[in-house]
Amino acid sequence: MSKLKLFVQSLIQEIKYKITWPPYGKLQSNALLVLVASFIFALFIGLMDLSLREAFIWFYNAF
Template identity: 75%
Template sequence: MSKAKLFIQNLIQEVRYKITWPPYHGLQSSSLLVLVASFIFALLIGLMDWSLKKIFVWFYNAF
């Protein structure tokens, strides 16, 4: 039990004193960048899915 307690104490110390947290503005801009990139990738994947569906439907109907 003492090893678990020591681990938790060390964990709390590390989170408090050794981790550098980003400033709020930097966190906001990074989050916005991730949101925009995710939206662009979703659009690209949706466009590829739609176009492949159209191609396969045309191909299956042709034969």
């Protein structure tokens, strides 16, 4: 149990003093960038899925 307590204490100290946290404004802009990029990527994948589905339907109905 003492090893677990020591681990948690060292973890808390490392989080408080050794990690450099970004400023809130930069964090917000990076989060927005990730959100927009994820949306664009999802839109691209969705359009690819739709077009390939239609192409395969057309191909299978042609033969």
